[in-house]
Amino acid sequence: MAKKILVITDKHERENCSLNKAHEVAAPLGEDIEVIRFIKEEDQHDDATLKTSDNELRTTLSQIFKDYPQKDSIKSKVVVTDNVAQWVTEYCKSENFDLIIKTGHRSESLFHTPCDWELIRNVSVPVLISHHRSWKSNHALMAAIDPTSSDKAHIELNHAILNWTKKWATTFDCTVHVLYCLEVSSIKQDLDLVDIKRYEQKHRAEAEQKVADLLAEFDMPEVQIHVVAGEPAKVISHCANEIRAEMVIMGSMGRKGLSGLLFGNTAEKVMHHLRTDSLVIEAKK
Incomplete structure (x- = not known):
């Protein structure tokens, strides 16, 4: 690698x-x-x-x-x-x-x-x-994944993210955090259509188990799992800041054309808010 x-x-x-x-x-x-x-x-x-x-x-x-x-x-x-x-x-x-x-x-x-x-x-x-900073010793590394995706592209992307995470953690002696965002759109939140905290509590245990099952394939026992509900771009940025991550590893679906111009990718929206290094891996087409 x-x-x-x-x-x-x-x-x-x-x-x-x-x-x-x-x-x-x-x-x-x-x-x-x-x-x-x-x-x-x-x-x-x-x-x-x-x-x-x-x-x-x-x-x-x-x-x-x-x-x-x-x-x-x-x-x-x-x-x-x-x-x-x-x-x-x-x-x-x-x-x-x-x-x-x-x-x-x-x-x-x-x-x-x-x-x-x-x-x-x-x-x-x-x-x-x-970013314009050197890594500290034993710095925090955060990977964002979606363990519920069933299509081939997302599955391969999850594996690529975790392969890089394991390699980075082993090489640079990082503290590893893995984040799964239970997606809830901003519109639903703004209109109070979803009680975000209750939704998070209801699905947390099941989501954590799905993350743990996926991590079991990569032999990374000392990983802190985070399950947070909300809009992915905001959740990833907020969580990275909360744990003071110096590296964020995430995937991109490579959206192009008009949809890419108007909506962008989650990775791009996250990058706008991050003040840390980010490793972005594009999904294979």
């Missing part, structure tokens, strides 16, 4: 966040690392400035990865484009990456889809959206 890592960065990135996060991940999880630094077409650049950017990137990599055993095998290049997501999507079709790492940007609006969202919707590779 995560043997080949693609790191996305740009010259305006704060404190080389994605590169430092890649350094944290690389030694235990990765073998091959490729770093792409993007420059917008609208920025002033020529062959000389591109060469300067390339040299600056190589110097930065040598400093950050100075203690990395395979530092000499790290690949890097500078790419000029105004559509990072499209470039990465096409590039990943010819390269078998296991993980993408980039810094999160939260400037979204209704008629503009940020690079983060485009990558999640279009790339079949798990995407680690990094």
